[in-house]
Amino acid sequence: MKPVAFPASFRWGVATSAYQIEGAVAExxxxxxxxxxxxxxxxxxxxxxxGDVACDHYHRMPQDVxxxxxxxxxxxxxxxxxxxxxxxxxxxxxxAGIAFYDRLTDELLDAGVEPWVTLYHxxxxxxxxxxxxxxxxxxxxxxxxxxxxxxxxxxxRVGTWTxxxxxxxxxxxxxxxxxxxxxxxxxxxxxxAVHHLLLGHGLxxxxxRAAAIREHTFGITLNLGTADPATDAPADHAAARRADGMGxxxxxxxxxxxxxxxxxxxxxxxxxxxxPSRDGDLDTIATPLDVLGVNFYFGQDFxxxxxxxxSTGVDGHPVVRQVPLDRPRxxxxxxxxxxxxxxxxxxLHEDYPGLPIVITENGAAFDDAADDAGFxxxxxxxxxxxxxxxxxxxxxxQGADIRGYFAWSLMDNFEWAExxxxxxxxxxxxxxxxxxxxxxxxxxxxxxxxxxRGSASG
Ligand code: IFM
Numbered sequence: 497m498k499p500v501a502f503p504a505s506f507r508w509g510v511a512t513s514a515y516q517i518e519g520a521v522a523e524x525x526x527x528x529x530x531x532x533x534x535x536x537x538x539x540x541x542x543x544x545x546x547g548d549v550a551c552d553h554y555h556r557m558p559q560d561v562x563x564x565x566x567x568x569x570x571x572x573x574x575x576x577x578x579x580x581x582x583x584x585x586x587x588x589x590x591x592a593g594i595a596f597y598d599r600l601t602d603e604l605l606d607a608g609v610e611p612w613v614t615l616y617h618x619x620x621x622x623x624x625x626x627x628x629x630x631x632x633x634x635x636x637x638x639x640x641x642x643x644x645x646x647x648x649x650x651x652x653r654v655g656t657w658t659x660x661x662x663x664x665x666x667x668x669x670x671x672x673x674x675x676x677x678x679x680x681x682x683x684x685x686x687x688x689a690v691h692h693l694l695l696g697h698g699l700x701x702x703x704x705r706a707a708a709i710r711e712h713t714f715g716i717t718l719n720l721g722t723a724d725p726a727t728d729a730p731a732d733h734a735a736a737r738r739a740d741g742m743g744x745x746x747x748x749x750x751x752x753x754x755x756x757x758x759x760x761x762x763x764x765x766x767x768x769x770x771x772p773s774r775d776g777d778l779d780t781i782a783t784p785l786d787v788l789g790v791n792f793y794f795g796q797d798f799x800x801x802x803x804x805x806x807s808t809g810v811d812g813h814p815v816v817r818q819v820p821l822d823r824p825r826x827x828x829x830x831x832x833x834x835x836x837x838x839x840x841x842x843x844l845h846e847d848y849p850g851l852p853i854v855i856t857e858n859g860a861a862f863d864d865a866a867d868d869a870g871f872x873x874x875x876x877x878x879x880x881x882x883x884x885x886x887x888x889x890x891x892x893x894q895g896a897d898i899r900g901y902f903a904w905s906l907m908d909n910f911e912w913a914e915x916x917x918x919x920x921x922x923x924x925x926x927x928x929x930x931x932x933x934x935x936x937x938x939x940x941x942x943x944x945x946x947x948x949r950g951s952a953s954g
Contacts, residue, residue, distance in 0.1 A: 507854060507900030508571070509571030510567065511904050513614065515619045516547065523554065524590070530629070531619055532546070535547065540913065556930065559932075572609050575619075576615055582641075612658070613654050614717065615659050615700065618666055629680075633692055635692055636693075643703065655712055657714050658715050658716060660697050663747060668690075675913050691777070698777075714787075715786055715787035719792075720790050720791070721840065724798070726798060729800070732798060741760040787852050787853070793828075795833040799817045828914070838891045841891035842891050845894075852899045853897060858901065871924070872936065874935045881903060903937075905922070907924075909925070
């Protein structure tokens with residue numbers, strides 16, 4: 497990797513989420529989330545895997561914090577499990593549940609690592625799904641109440657608050673494609689979920705900001721990519737526009753401009769769907785932000801015709817088909833496209849100016865082979881991280897205001913519908929023994945951070 501400069505203030509971190517690592521799903525009053533339920537649906541998750549034990553982080557937290565410290569990162573981004581803190585999604589705080597995050601926060605601070613909280617990383621309490629889930633407006637209000645329970649307890653020590661992780665996944669994968677919890681396939685429900693997730697973000701942010709007694713940083717994390725037309729054909733341009741509309745602009749336009757993009761509204765209307773926005777909602781959603789979290793994995797090309805050349809899909813909707821890129825791929829079959837990260841970040845800087853960005857997730861799954869000691873010599877993952885960090889530096893050189901980079905993930909964990917088959921960790925986890933072993937990529941990341949600490953200025 498060619499040496500790249502980052503200022504001393506640049507944040508280096510690792511990230512995880514509650515359901516993917518904690519386990520202890522029935523302890524200390526936690527109730528089921530939609531993922532506990534979804535994992536029990538035959539065929540929903542590869543190999544019937546679930547998060548009952550995961551990385552057993554709930555019981556191994558102090559050792560895991562020591563591991564985080566050993567990497568030399570300055571920030572740890574973790575999520576809080578809503579059904580642990582507020583079982584059932586309503587009512588008072590569960591003291592035993594919030595106590596875990598209290599201890600985690602203190603442990604991190606004692607280790608000199610800054611805690612960065614994500615309030616919602618997909619584990620909606622099942623009771624709230626039974627009451628209608630994110631397509632139901634009330635869920636946005638329930639989320640804001642829950643956010644306040646956590647904020648009240650941790651905001652004296654936690655400075656950075658992300659409301660939602662990747663609402664695109666919650667809405668489209670959960671309610672339209674049905675491949676994530678809760679596994680519904682209903683365009684109207686997905687579109688309503690988009691709006692209510694954004695509304696929940698806005699309500700929670702306003703309430704937390706109003707209650708803050710010291711300076712805090714409030715933000716949201718989106719999974720963003722680049723959507724390019726596969727060819728110059730007008731249908732491919734239209735498909736790329738649609739993908740960009742539903743993937744990026746339907747979130748960032750309301751958050752930053754207080755409007756939904758007209759072409760997205762038109763596309764939805766064409767399909768008989770509507771964003772259920774009421775008077776005042778867009779003002780709430782556009783409440784000021786301090787940071788945008790960007791999770792980047794890959795960019796995509798789109799075609800507006802299916803393999804038979806038809807521009808209308810079996811569902812009667814216009815075709816928006818991902819065309820495989822001729823690139824090296826990760827174990828997720830995702831193409832490796834670091835230059836598109838640079839392009840994305842420069843575009844965000846130009847189209848949505850004035851908002852600092854932190855890369856809150858970036859990383860790759862590969863088919864790791866651990867040796868007898870559990871060590872993985874993952875040159876592929878190391879190269880992936882190096883190329884994407886260089887891509888961030890290139891975007892900064894072009895003026896993009898990128899303030900940090902967090903590797904996904906601290907350790908191998910439950911990769912949602914892929915179960916434990918896909919390993920994103922920079923630390924290997926032996927699930928039989930729960931032994932953690934830093935991979936080559938972790939040691940490289942540690943050295944990179946140390947190098948930048950030593951050489952950075954400003
Ligand atoms: O593991 C997930 C994470 O929960 C959200 N962002 C993408 C990661 C890799 O798929």
